Amino acid sequence: MSPADRQFMLDTQSWVQSEGAYLKLQATKPQTLAYSLNDSPVGLASWIVSMIRSGAGDETVDDAFGGRDELLTNIMIYWLTETAGSAARMYRLIVMANQANEDSASPVTATRRVPASLVLFPREIQFPASWAERSVHVRSYNKMPRGGHFAALEEPELLAHELIRFIPIHWNHQ
Known part of the structure; x- marks a missing residue:
């Protein structure tokens, strides 16, 4: 590690x-x-x-x-x-x-092929991108300036911006 x-x-x-x-x-x-x-x-x-x-x-x-x-x-x-x-x-x-x-007997799971955008809000546990890359296909990794467990309610604009930003990344790299 x-x-x-x-x-x-x-x-x-x-x-x-x-x-x-x-x-x-x-x-x-x-x-x-x-x-x-x-x-x-x-x-x-x-x-x-x-x-x-x-x-x-x-x-x-x-x-x-x-x-x-x-x-x-x-x-x-x-x-x-x-x-x-x-x-x-x-x-x-x-x-x-x-x-x-x-x-599972297979070392490759479906989640490793699905593009993922990771958005870390500061009042939640923080993990390095390298940790997430073991489980999912990380296409985007961003740390937010504020927010916590209920990020969609606490910081809807920040979360919406990340979702909007991620969609073209996902669709352009399939």
């Missing part, structure tokens, strides 16, 4: 110790969590706020979403549609897909 890869491993271990409980729970018991989050609006709000607060530093939780109204709107969408469970289940499906790839 490169020095950047080794540092990523150390950073990941530290992150798992301080922030990884939600990942483990959602990856192993998403339906148990779903019942809890769909039963209590306060529980749901605290779960979502804990994701926003992760790595936020001096930022307020409200500001991460553009204000308290936007934050409450996001929480209400999860609450009224009862979709906290499906959002949590995504983590379980990722674990299952990774296990299937590891169990």
Whole structure:
């Protein structure tokens, strides 16, 4: 492993110790969590706020979403549609897909052929491009100046710009 890869491993271990409980729970018991989050609006709000607060530093939780109204709107969408469970289940499906790839006899997986644009927001775990290149066909790798777990809501313009920029890269290199 490169020095950047080794540092990523150390950073990941530290992150798992301080922030990884939600990942483990959602990856192993998403339906148990779903019942809890769909039963209590306060529980749901605290779960979502804990994701926003992760790595936020001096930022307020409200500001991460553009204000308290936007934050409450996001929480209400999860609450009224009862979709906290499906959002949590995504983590379980990722674990299952990774296990299937590891169990595969073929060293080349479909994900290695699919062009990928990696956009790293600073309040999420950072990984070097070399690490990602082991799993996906990296066509674009960019670090954003701000944003976190809910990047599409926190920084929609930054994310949209990256998507718009990536589409021509993908289509012109097939």
